[in-house]
Amino acid sequence: MGQIITFGEVLMRISPWGNKKFIQSNVAEFFFGGTELNVGISIARFGSKVKHISAVSDDFIGETAISYINKFGVDTSSIVRTKRPLGVYFLEVGAVMRPSTISYNRSHSSFSEIKPRMVDWEKALKEGEWLHWTGITPALSPDAFHILKEGLTLAREKGMAVSADPTYRRGLWKYGKEPKEALTELLELSTIFIGGINEINEVLGTNYSYSNEDFIEASKALIEAFPSIEKVFDKIRTSLNSSWHKIRARMWNGKEFKETEDLDITHIVDRIGTGDAFAAGLVHGLQRYDDCKAMKFASAACALKHTYEGDVNLATVDEVTAILEGNTSGRLNR
Numbered sequence: 001m002g003q004i005i006t007f008g009e010v011l012m013r014i015s016p017w018g019n020k021k022f023i024q025s026n027v028a029e030f031f032f033g034g035t036e037l038n039v040g041i042s043i044a045r046f047g048s049k050v051k052h053i054s055a056v057s058d059d060f061i062g063e064t065a066i067s068y069i070n071k072f073g074v075d076t077s078s079i080v081r082t083k084r085p086l087g088v089y090f091l092e093v094g095a096v097m098r099p100s101t102i103s104y105n106r107s108h109s110s111f112s113e114i115k116p117r118m119v120d121w122e123k124a125l126k127e128g129e130w131l132h133w134t135g136i137t138p139a140l141s142p143d144a145f146h147i148l149k150e151g152l153t154l155a156r157e158k159g160m161a162v163s164a165d166p167t168y169r170r171g172l173w174k175y176g177k178e179p180k181e182a183l184t185e186l187l188e189l190s191t192i193f194i195g196g197i198n199e200i201n202e203v204l205g206t207n208y209s210y211s212n213e214d215f216i217e218a219s220k221a222l223i224e225a226f227p228s229i230e231k232v233f234d235k236i237r238t239s240l241n242s243s244w245h246k247i248r249a250r251m252w253n254g255k256e257f258k259e260t261e262d263l264d265i266t267h268i269v270d271r272i273g274t275g276d277a278f279a280a281g282l283v284h285g286l287q288r289y290d291d292c293k294a295m296k297f298a299s300a301a302c303a304l305k306h307t308y309e310g311d312v313n314l315a316t317v318d319e320v321t322a323i324l325e326g327n328t329s330g331r332l333n334r
Contacts, residue, residue, distance in 0.1 A: 001287060002129025003075070004043050007053040007119075007151060008036030008137045009111035010065050010079075011087045013272070013311060019095040032068045033311025034087075035136045035167060038273040041072045042280035042301070042313040046320075048287075051075035053124055053151075055114045057086040062110065072312075078124045084110040091272065094242040100271070112140045114147060121151045131155040132283060133190075134165040135199075138182050139172035145182055152189035156228070161286075164190035164229075165279050166199040180205065187226045192286065193219075194279050196234040212250065212257065219252035230254060231286075233295055235278045235302060243268050245306070249278070249299040251291060258292045263303040263323070270309045277305035277313035281320065300324050 011034045016025035037052055044050040052074050056062035058081035065086060066076050087106035094100040106112060125131070131151060138145035155162055166183055173179045183203050187193070197208050200218045204225060208218040219232040231253040238246040244266050250259040281301030285294025300323035305313035 001048060003049045003051050003127045004040065004283060005051050005053065005125060005128045005131045005151075005155075006036040006040035007131070007133060007148060008034055009087055009106065009109065009140065010034045010037055010052075010054050010056050010069070011089055011106065011311075012061065012065070013089055013091055015091045015093060019093050021092050022090070031310040031312075032065050033273060035134045035165075035273075035276055036132065037069065038276035038312050039132055039134075039280045039283070040074055041069070042277055042305075042315075043284055044072045044074050045314060046280070046284045046317050048284065049075070049127070051078060051124065051128070053078040053119060055080045055082050055084075055110045055118060057081070057110045058083055059085075061086050078119070080114075080118045082110045082113060082118075084108060084113045086110055087112070093270070096241050096243050099242055106140070112144070114141070115143055116147055116150070119147050119151070121154045125151070125154055125158060125160070128155065128158070128160055130161045130163065130283060130287070132163045132165070132279065133186065134279075135167040135179075135183060136169070136172065138186060139169065139179065142175050142177065145177065149186060149189070152186060156189050161192065162190045163192040163194060163279065163283055165194040165275070166203065167195075167275070168199055168202050188228060190226070191228055191230050192282075193222060193226075193229050193232045194235075194282060195232075196236070200232075212259065215250060216252050216257050223254060231291060233282055233298070235275060235299070238262070245271070247274075247299055247303050249295050249302075251295050253291045258295065260296050260299045263299060263328075265303055265306045268306045271306055273311040273313060274302050274305045276311075277315075278302035280313065284317075296324055297321075 013031045040050045087109035092101045208214040246262040281298030285297040304315040
């Protein structure tokens with residue numbers, strides 16, 4: 001199979017140890033991540049060839065980030081170095097009824113200052129089979145939006161699959177372009193939609209509810225508005241408290257509706273990057289399985305990510321498959 005291509009910001013995450021607040025601790029740990037990078041590394045862990053395109057700082061932090069990405073076998077040849085600092089975010093991990101809290105420091109970061117001349121899409125997509133994007137990247141800057149659109153346009157000309165996870169966050173859109181307008185332009189170049197009712201309502205300007213019946217109708221309306229989109233997948237999270245969630249998924253592939261059973265996550269180690277784990281599982285699954293099994297694989301991958309510290313899902317195909325087969329006891333393997 002050809003390469004899976006991801007394009008987006010690389011971030012450093014800084015957190016106090018355990019479930020402490022920063023005011024409680026003088027000791028912190030760091031992880032590297034970023035929505036699209038999380039997807040790419042997870043897919044690489046599943047055994048596929050992956051390339052990540054980004055811009056990182058031209059210092060020892062950027063060098064460390066690239067070394068981290070390379071460790072998972074991800075191609076970093078299209079990552080450029082700039083004089084701007086790497087983006088950072090700070091996370092306080094919640095517990096039980098106390099939610100986790102995030103503060104971003106990514107303004108004027110190496111990626112937010114990325115310029116069109118820095119990305120050679122013809123070269124970057126030479127071995128590409130699939131391009132994955134999220135709504136985080138086009139929200140960061142006008143250049144990031146235009147670079148992404150250029151890449152999507154070329155990918156479609158080459159017949160590549162394009163998965164879209166709109167990941168709508170209003171607080172990121174600060175440079176004047178309306179989110180609906182930007183996402184519309186990018187969805188016209190996409191084939192797989194990974195998102196739920198909120199994202200569909202934002203793009204279409206509709207008011208669908210969260211019921212399965214409305215999900216089906218919303219998916220039909222989305223496909224009618226964007227004929228290139230063939231399938232819609234939605235991850236559903238039920239939050240009992242900060243430490244106990246349930247995960248399931250549903251889909252409409254233009255022909256049928258399917259839904260998975262809930263996976264119970266009774267003790268969350270880390271929920272950052274769990275949506276990215278779902279997207280990675282879905283991309284991997286759609287290349288190999290039927291739509292329903294691909295969705296189940298994605299849901300199991302998402303559930304497993306809650307058990308790993310850091311932004312990235314480190315699960316292997318065998319570990320995800322074990323969950324699919326009902327092995328959720330967590331008993332010691334010898």
